[in-house]
Amino acid sequence: MESVGENNRLLEVIDLKKHFPVKRGLFSRVQGYVRAVDGISFTIGREETLGLVGESGCGKTTTGRTILRLLEPTAGDVRFEGRSVFAFNKTELRQMRRNMQVVFQDPFGSLNPRMTVGSIVGEPLAVHRVGARRERRERVKELLQKVGLPADAVNRYPHEFSGGQRQRIGIARAVALNPKFVVCDEPVSALDVSIQAQIINLLEELQEDFGLSYLFIAHDLSVVQHVSDRVAVMYLGQIVELGDAEVIYEDPKHPYTVALLSAIPVADPKTKRKRIVLPGDVPSPVNPPRGCRFHTRCKYAKDDCKTEEPKLTDRGGGHFVACFLEESPDELRRAQGEGK
Amino acid sequence: MENNGSILRVVNLQTHFHTDDGIAKAVDGVSFGIPKGKTLGLVGESGCGKSVTALSIMQLVPFPPGKIVGGSVFFKEKDLLKLSEARMRKVRGNEISMVFQEPMTSLNPVFTVGNQIMEVLRLHQKLSRRQARQKTIELLAQVRMPIPEQRIHEYPHQLSGGMKQRVMIAMALACSPAVLIADEPTTALDVTIQAQLLELINELQERLHMSVLLITHDLGVIAETANSVAVMYAGKIVEYTSAENLFASPKHPYTVGLFGSLPKLGKKRGKLAVIPGNVPNPLYFPPGCRFHPRCPHVMDMCREVIPPSAEVAWGHQAACFLYPACRQEAEAA
Numbered sequence: 001m002e003s004v005g006e007n008n009r010l011l012e013v014i015d016l017k018k019h020f021p022v023k024r025g026l027f028s029r030v031q032g033y034v035r036a037v038d039g040i041s042f043t044i045g046r047e048e049t050l051g052l053v054g055e056s057g058c059g060k061t062t063t064g065r066t067i068l069r070l071l072e073p074t075a076g077d078v079r080f081e082g083r084s085v086f087a088f089n090k091t092e093l094r095q096m097r098r099n100m101q102v103v104f105q106d107p108f109g110s111l112n113p114r115m116t117v118g119s120i121v122g123e124p125l126a127v128h129r130v131g132a133r134r135e136r137r138e139r140v141k142e143l144l145q146k147v148g149l150p151a152d153a154v155n156r157y158p159h160e161f162s163g164g165q166r167q168r169i170g171i172a173r174a175v176a177l178n179p180k181f182v183v184c185d186e187p188v189s190a191l192d193v194s195i196q197a198q199i200i201n202l203l204e205e206l207q208e209d210f211g212l213s214y215l216f217i218a219h220d221l222s223v224v225q226h227v228s229d230r231v232a233v234m235y236l237g238q239i240v241e242l243g244d245a246e247v248i249y250e251d252p253k254h255p256y257t258v259a260l261l262s263a264i265p266v267a268d269p270k271t272k273r274k275r276i277v278l279p280g281d282v283p284s285p286v287n288p289p290r291g292c293r294f295h296t297r298c299k300y301a302k303d304d305c306k307t308e309e310p311k312l313t314d315r316g317g318g319h320f321v322a323c324f325l326e327e328s329p330d331e332l333r334r335a336q337g338e339g340k
Numbered sequence: 341m342e343n344n345g346s347i348l349r350v351v352n353l354q355t356h357f358h359t360d361d362g363i364a365k366a367v368d369g370v371s372f373g374i375p376k377g378k379t380l381g382l383v384g385e386s387g388c389g390k391s392v393t394a395l396s397i398m399q400l401v402p403f404p405p406g407k408i409v410g411g412s413v414f415f416k417e418k419d420l421l422k423l424s425e426a427r428m429r430k431v432r433g434n435e436i437s438m439v440f441q442e443p444m445t446s447l448n449p450v451f452t453v454g455n456q457i458m459e460v461l462r463l464h465q466k467l468s469r470r471q472a473r474q475k476t477i478e479l480l481a482q483v484r485m486p487i488p489e490q491r492i493h494e495y496p497h498q499l500s501g502g503m504k505q506r507v508m509i510a511m512a513l514a515c516s517p518a519v520l521i522a523d524e525p526t527t528a529l530d531v532t533i534q535a536q537l538l539e540l541i542n543e544l545q546e547r548l549h550m551s552v553l554l555i556t557h558d559l560g561v562i563a564e565t566a567n568s569v570a571v572m573y574a575g576k577i578v579e580y581t582s583a584e585n586l587f588a589s590p591k592h593p594y595t596v597g598l599f600g601s602l603p604k605l606g607k608k609r610g611k612l613a614v615i616p617g618n619v620p621n622p623l624y625f626p627p628g629c630r631f632h633p634r635c636p637h638v639m640d641m642c643r644e645v646i647p648p649s650a651e652v653a654w655g656h657q658a659a660c661f662l663y664p665a666c667r668q669e670a671e672a673a
Contacts (some may be wrong), residue, residue, distance in 0.1 A: 031379035055532060055533075056530055073372065162619075164618060190621065193598055194385060197603075198616075219530065221531070226603035226604075259532060260532060262535075263531040264560065264605065265562055265563060265564045266564070267560045267587065275539065276535075277535050277536050277539055278536070281533070283502070
């Protein structure tokens with residue numbers, strides 16, 4: 001699939017699945033599976049940012065972790081520069097990890113409180129035996145400067161820094177080995193608005209300087225839309241819509257995307273619009289609804305939607321939608337018009 | 341912004357925390373009023389004192405280390421800070437009630453949700469067990485909880501985040517309060533659930549003629565719900581006006597900076613305007629204007645004198661020396 005040209009592809013995710021067993025009872029018998037990620041496919045080009053949005057529990061974090069092989073997949077494949085990530089043995093995997101890094105959501109939980117900032121940022125260099133000790137020290141200073149931290153941070157501990165600064169430390173660690181690809185798992189959700197903007201700008205600068213590709217995972221559609229070239233919308237373990245960031249915003253086709261966009265409060269009291277309020281909660285991923293997983297909350301649901309699963313198909317120009325609706329119905333379009 | 345006719349009026353409220361490292365002036369001279377049936381939005385970033393303001397109104401500030409050291413909170417023209425604890429208990433949860441940010445931790449895990457709502461009714465309204473049960477079911481139906489007769493027998497862990505927050509709102513509304521304080525009621529929830537709840541709060545407010553103090557960091561939520569807005573920074577209100585005024589022409593450099601750092605939907609990629617630096621530690625607030633180390637328009641005066649709040653445009657208060665009204669006010673003082 002897709003709009004990323006064959007030779008520009010960095011990462012390919014093919015029908016990836018990750019199910020977690022649910023164990024109960026005395027003998028921990030497997031009672032069922034949480035279908036956290038249930039057959040998703042996408043590609044990421046070089047120096048591209050793919051945004052992955054969805055509500056909590058939709059499987060976006062699991063997707064990021066499985067791609068990095070922090071979790072073993074249930075099925076499917078991930079190819080990094082054409083080579084299958086899941087086929088690597090331990091040594092190869094370690095080599096691969098030089099090129100694939102991650103920035104976590106929680107700037108408080110993801111840094112070891114007993115390590116100095118210098119050793120945190122320098123650890124990947126030490127693990128991969130990059131240069132001599134002195135060179136590594138120089139490199140750490142350079143990295144700290146790059147992410148906008150004072151040089152004396154080297155000998156200080158994480159607790160001495162604010163949330164935004166800690167996130168900078170995490171970012172310095174992620175880019176230490178000059179990776180090609182970074183998974184940003186909700187990198188700004190825990191931060192205040194004014195700090196959020198600083199971190200977003202930093203990530204964009206680093207992308208230009210190092211030629212990075214990002215998988216940017218977030219639940220905040222406005223942040224994702226700002227940083228991404230393309231956006232994938234996830235619902236209950238599956239991608240329901242994927243396309244250029246602008247197209248997804250201007251012309252969303254899937255009723256879930258439309259509702260998600262309309263639910264974002266807009267910082268302008270003059271835009272009076274009709275918010276589409278989705279009824280109910282997200283169903284459990286242990287027993288996802290049959291057919292289209294969104295049908296229980298979709299006001300356009302027809303009989304077909306309850307039995308048949310819509311496939312993610314190209315609606316032109318690399319805009320993929322998994323919905324039986326031929327085109328956005330009038331009502332959909334009107335809601336959209338008011339939503340702007 | 342006239343305070344006359346306000347059902348809840350906070351005047352020069354000061355709440356300090358005494359810690360080993362010194363005094364943290366979490367709330368330092370905050371004043372505002374909420375008219376009947378209206379919503380006041382209190383916005384600011386973490387640590388600016390917005391939640392402590394709410395807790396001070398309810399007199400729930402943990403003592404020690406926290407203490408309300410000055411000011412008044414007038415509710416129906418009575419100063420709540422002068423009431424005895426026993427009298428205050430009759431107001432709390434009855435005439436003024438509160439919804440907290442974390443529905444996961446503010447419900448008691450060992451009691452059913454029905455039990456927890458009934459407790460409020462039995463305590464404040466002296467209802468019998470059967471009446472309380474009936475009322476609880478009605479309340480849950482009012483916050484659109486599906487099958488409330490069954491839900492009252494469930495424990496908090498059996499409910500989703502959005503459902504728990506509905507229980508919290510039902511509990512807060514149990515005694516038809518005159519004022520509802522909602523402290524980041526939707527922050528922990530997904531956008532689609534947030535949309536459901538904001539709609540619900542708006543609707544209930546109209547029906548019950550409640551006044552709402554909505555505390556949030558999300559300017560979008562403010563724009564959609566509040567009539568007037570107070571922007572807090574480092575323990576002080578820096579700007580206070582109607583929602584229309586604030587969003588049409590923000591006056592304080594901090595508010596302007598906040599708007600700039602919001603990524604806007606539908607806008608092309610580009611650099612976000614940024615407020616440099618970090619929110620100051622309440623133990624070591626900078627002298628003068630507390631925003632001056634991060635302010636692009638900083639002047640000598642700002643480093644020494646705390647700018648007083650003054651009317652810088654019609655119905656629009658701000659505390660910044662960029663405006664002649666504030667400079668005059670400072671000279672007069």
